[in-house]
Amino acid sequence: MIYGGKWDRDGLDYKALRNRWHVVARVDEVRDGTPLPVRLLGEDLVLWRSPTGINAWKDYCGHRGAKLSLGCVRNGEIECPYHGWRYSESGQCVKVPAHPDHEPPQQRLVYPHRVTERYGLVWVSLGQPEGDVPAFPEWDDQSFRKVYAGPYRYRANALRSVENFLDASHFPFVHANLNGDPENPDSIADYEVFKGPQGLTTSEISVFQPYGDHRGIPVTARYTYHVFQPTTAYFTKKTGVTERFCTFLNATPADEDEAVLYLIVAINFGADLTEEQILSRQDRVFEQDRRIVESQRPYRLPLDLREEMHVRSDRLAVEYRRWLRALGEAALAVNTTTITIQPAPADSSRSTSYA
Incomplete structure (x- = not known):
């Protein structure tokens, strides 16, 4: 939960x-390598840059619940500060440092939200936006x-x-x-x-x-x-x-x-x-x-x-x-x-x- x-x-x-x-x-607040914590409608989110643009996720790692915003971005992947787990922009876990020879878990316990950039601003919706940005x-x-x-x-x-x-x-x-x-x-x-x-x-x-x-x-x-x-x-x-x-x-x-x-x-x-x-x-x-x-x-x-x-x-x-x-x-x-x-x-x- x-x-x-x-x-x-x-x-x-x-x-x-x-x-x-x-x-x-x-947009210029979301810098390469550094996740940015933000809050919307009572929920903590993290913004981070991947090769294709800005991502907006719940500020939560599905391994042990730590805040991803306390971590960093390495090689286009966000790294959790607790155990170093890394996630790609698709939400897939791609690295578990404690078990480098094992396939990372396939379960996806990260939560992306819709995000877009317009007028130099980052726009996020927690639900299903009915139309485009105003x-x-x-x-x-x-x-x-x-x-x-x-x-x-x-x-x-x-x-x-x-x-x-x-x-x-x-x-x-x-x-x-x-x-x-x-x-x-x-x-x-x-x-x-x-x-x-x-x-x-x-x-x-x-x-x-x-x-x-x-x-x-x-x-x-x-x-x-x-x-x-x-x-x-x-x-x-x-x-x-x-x-x-x-x-x-x-x-x-x-x-x-x-x-x-x-x-x-x-x-x-x-x-x-x-x-x-x-x-x-x-x-x-x-x-x-x-x-x-x-x-x-x-x-x-x-x-x-x-x-x-x-x-x-x-x-x-x-x-x-x-x-x-x-x-x-x-x-x-x-x-x-x-x-x-x-x-x-x-x-x-x-x-x-x-x-």
């Missing part, structure tokens, strides 16, 4: 996350400069951190005099949320920001938010006729109360901005967010809307929670013959109206 973390595996939030792609590292709209657009930010480590739930990323009404208070004016907070005009095959998308949300981007200038920012999968969100922020400030966020659910946030910022302005200027602003904003998100209780995002209060400016958060619940119920139904998911109404692409 492989022991994972404390996450309730019967919870709808866990069910909604298991069959998704999650970022667990930057698209980053500006990735192939050479007019946008891309900068990696983070990772930011929160002692908080990943879904809470995503919901915070999608919330414009906290700007004047959490990011006072940066993303908003606490003495004159914006009234958030009604906006729409659309649900489709690529997740959730909003209409534009307009706010004033005293220090609106990395240039340190005041702007009226027009945000459009997208949620491609439960832990992958993105916004396009228009600050002029052609100026765009985009952020691609992946909040890794290391455990139910531990998240690691990986960001890629894409901008098509400010050619003279240094990377230090760009990262300084991102670091400041996400540190301000961290203090608040870590304070939220309960840790896990409530998917029952009756558990917290909501107003019209929370429309995206409400639809996000409904969507997560539906994803969890759908995943549960796949393995439960007694549950039937009813077909969605014809107009379900539009959000529910609010009083």
